Amino acid sequence: MQKHDQDYIKKKNKATVFQLIKSSSPISRASIAKKTGMSPTTVGRIVAELYEQGFVKETEEQVTTGLGRKATMLELDRTSVLTAGVELDKSKFRIGMVDFDGRIISLREVNREVSETAEQTLNRIGLELQSMIEQEGMDPGKIIGLGIGMPGIVDEQSGEVILSAQLGWRNVRVAETLKTITGYEVAVDNELKVKALAEYCYGAAKGSKRTALIGFGTGVGSALIINGEIYRGETNSAGEIGHTIVDPNGVMCECGKIGCLQTYIAESSLITESNKIKPISTLNELFEERRKGQFWAANILDRAITFIGITIANVICLYNPDTVIVSGDLVEKYDEVRSFFENDQLQQYVWEPLRDTYQVVYSALGSEGVVIGSSLLAQEKFLSIEC
Amino acid sequence: MQKHDQDYIKKKNKATVFQLIKSSSPISRASIAKKTGMSPTTVGRIVAELYEQGFVKETEEQVTTGLGRKATMLELDRTSVLTAGVELDKSKFRIGMVDFDGRIISLREVNREVSETAEQTLNRIGLELQSMIEQEGMDPGKIIGLGIGMPGIVDEQSGEVILSAQLGWRNVRVAETLKTITGYEVAVDNELKVKALAEYCYGAAKGSKRTALIGFGTGVGSALIINGEIYRGETNSAGEIGHTIVDPNGVMCECGKIGCLQTYIAESSLITESNKIKPISTLNELFEERRKGQFWAANILDRAITFIGITIANVICLYNPDTVIVSGDLVEKYDEVRSFFENDQLQQYVWEPLRDTYQVVYSALGSEGVVIGSSLLAQEKFLSIEC
Structure with missing residues (x-):
């Protein structure tokens, strides 16, 4: 069991020391030992590791301890580490170089052909990264890894994409392949999970203890962050709300079940329904038709708004979060849907005892969320540090 | 934030030491320090606390360390601690005295009048507990607290019942009142949450990392245990799946929403629907009518079985558990429903990528789960120890 595991204890000890330096620097080794209950040996070993990784430096400042000895103070070296974050979508990918505090210092967006193979796309990511490093004159030695956020089910431990319906990928070893191409360590995860992590660390959910992020896009999904950690579930699939059944008498879903939530609100579903009446291809056109009367x-959009309400209400029942972040064009971009939130019509669908327990917010990092979150994932995975 | 909090670190350190003694006893103080990275001072302080609380004793055995010194070995004293667990329902309550390893050493069941006030019921619980202690000749000094599991929304921090529709209680300070009556510390929680905890510690979900328990009874609810900890959410209401909306064109729920899951499978709903045709008052009678053709x-039961499938499938989508425990008469007691599980018909409702990710099991502790879980809650709350 995890609790008894010594590797687990070591990892937790390191995270504790790191958090303490981050929140209380400058701080001495002795003070860390005192505050954490760890032995000086343990603290010394962890600090040495952090020092070697380039996170921690000694300050000029020294303090005199009770015994008249000098203690060297430690603080974070925020300039020492870069991670690259990649957002990978069907028709484009974006690469950002992100610093220790989650700031994007360089970003580029590249179109992707839908016909591209996984190998072609991963090769192009490698080339773009290389080109960014050279053009910007970055120090490659500072880059400690690469994170990728993408739609689909990802085995984040091995870095294999199990299934991405949007990209048409099945069992693609993304981390392994991209490591061979770039030479960097690579972490891969579901885009909503890393986006939620970014919003927790630097965005709309700072300080939240239980954040649910719901993404309304090509598909519909959610992610849960508990005390700063992504809740993954057994196969990193927790939060797949798009395939919960919300109407057993409903519409056939591409997955073979009837009445899956996403058949009512996924962008693709809304477009498919529309095309029974008129050939349109974007949400913009659909909203335009509505505005024309x-x-x-x-009818399509009213039903979609009802199901947006149901989606959020159901997430609130199961996760009981303090913060719900709603993201995606459908909920963020159109006044008709924004007014649903602004007029608090959501309350109609929320179970009464839970009505005062949450706030609903838009994402604060917007389109940069996945890039930032992917780079944070790499920080967590390769440096065992948390934001 | 919790992570940086020193009380939190202290509590976690204590839990770590306790787990280690439990899993690796006999063990010396020096060995604990080495394995956890804690300082000898910290380990000494924690062991002294556990010793004082009566959990830990020194064994006869001594080992000689590398330096030729004798080290005293520590182990748990399993006979030193008792907690009382109470299951409180509309028409009865049960009190069990539970030992350190989750074994019930004495149990009694008492009828409760539906007309009883909260105060009357709590007084009767106090009297029954007193009577049990006297009749069984228990040492009151060994009893470190009392846990209560009951239906409804409970503020487990303060021990106040916010709302229990089943008992008709609203804002009842159960812990405070019962402490005044009995003199013992009192912990209160939702019955499904403590039941899931008991199954994790000593029942069907031992060793599971992510357990979802779904209770099909007067209401329908669920609980999630992540790495041995109850996931509570912001107001201890996580898992209230009974009020997720699964059919926006469905039946009016007593909560004022339309199409709540529990309108299709809560026992009370099944009886209400039946009474439109024939006056019956129990599930037994309903199944009997079906057997008579x-x-x-x-029709009522087929629909209920469909929604049992949907309930479990939706929980799997959102929690992605390794183990789903189904409990309650409706799912455990009748062959018609048991065959649904035994023939694996559930798969029909589960999203394809998740079909091999979970096991569905019945509860192993059966009707004793809430009593045991309530006592474990008291152990956790008043001794900061986990099973």
């Missing part, structure tokens, strides 16, 4: 468009 | 009974 087309009842069919109003 | 009554189509109305078949």
Whole structure:
């Protein structure tokens, strides 16, 4: 069991020391030992590790302890570490170089052909990264790894993409392949999970203890962050709300079940329904039709808004979060949907005892969330540090 | 933030030492320090606390360390501690005295009048506990507290019952009142949460990292245990799946929403639907009608079974557990429903990528789960120890 595991204890001890230096620097080794209950040997070993990794430096400052000895103070070296974050989507990918505090210092967006193979795409990511490093004159030695966020089910331990319906990938060893291409360590995860992590660390959910992020896009999914940790579940699939059944008499889903939530609110579903009436291809066009007074468009969107409410209410029942972040064009971009939140119509769908227990917010990092979150994932995975 | 909090570190350190003594006893203080990275001072302080609380004793055995010194070995004293666990329901309550290893050493069940006030019920619990202690000749000094598991929303921090629709209680300070009556510390929680805890510690979910328990009874609810800890959410209401909306065109729920899951499978809902056709008052009668070939009974139960499948499938999507415990008469007692599980018909409702990720099991502790879980809650709360 995890609790008894010594590797686990070591990892936790390191995280504790790191957090303490981050929150209380400058701080001495002795003070760390006192505050954590760890032995001076343990603290010394962990600090040495952090020092070697380049995170921690000694300050000029020294303090005199009770016994008249000098203690060297420690603080974080925020300039020492870079991670690259990649957002990978069907029709584009974006690469950002991110510093220790989650700031993007360079970003580029590249189109992706839908016909590209996984290998072609991963090769192009490698080339773009190399080109960014050279053009910006970055020190490659400071880059400690690469994180990727993408839609689908990802085995984040091995870095293998089990299934990404959007990209049409099945069992692709992304981390392994990209490590061979770039030479860097690579971490891969579901895009909503890393986005939620970014919002927790630097965005709309700072200080939240239980954050649920719901993404309304090509598919519909959610992620849960508990005390700063992504809740993954057994196969990193927790939060797959798009395939919960919300109407057993409903519409056939591409997954073979009937009445899955995403058949009512995924962008692709809304477009498919619309095309029974009129050939359109974007959400913009659908909202335009509604504004022109087309009842069919109003019917589709009214139903979608009802199900947006149900989605959030169901997430609140199961996760009981303090913060719900709603993200995606459908909920962020159109006044018709924004007014649903602004007028607090959501309350109609929320179980009464839970009505005052949460706040609903838009994402603060917007389109940069996945890039930042992917780089944080790499920080966590390769440096055992948390934001 | 919790991570940086020194009280939190202290509590975690204590739990770590306790776990280690439990899993590796006999063990010396020096060995604990080495394995945990803690200082001898910290280990000494924690061991002294555990010794004083009566959990830890020194063994006869001594080992000679490398330096030729004798080290005293420590082990748990399993006979030193008792906690009382109470299961409180509408029409009865049960009190069990539980030992350190989760074994019930004495149990009694007492009827409760539905008309009883909260104060009357709590007084009767106090009297029964007193009577048990006297009749069994127990040492009151060994009893370190009392845990209560009951239906409803409970503020487990303060021990106040916010709302229990089943008992008709609203804002009842159960812990405070019962402490005044009995003199013991009192912990209170939702019955499904403590039941899941008991199954994790000593029942069907031993060794599971992510357990979901779903209770099908007067209401429908669920609980999630992550690495041995109850996931509570912001107001201890996580898992209230009974009020997720699974059919926006469905039946009116007593909560004021339409299509809540529990309108299709809560026992009370099944009885209410049945009474539109024939006056019956128990699940037994409903199943009997079905066995007699009554189509109305078949229609109600077939729909219920569909929604049992949907309930479990939706929990799997959101929690991605390794183990799902199903409990309650509806799912455990009748062959018609048991065959649904035994023939693995559940798979029909589960999203394809998740089909091999979980096991569904019945509870192992059965009707004793809430009593045992309540006592474990008291152990955790008043001794800062985990099973």
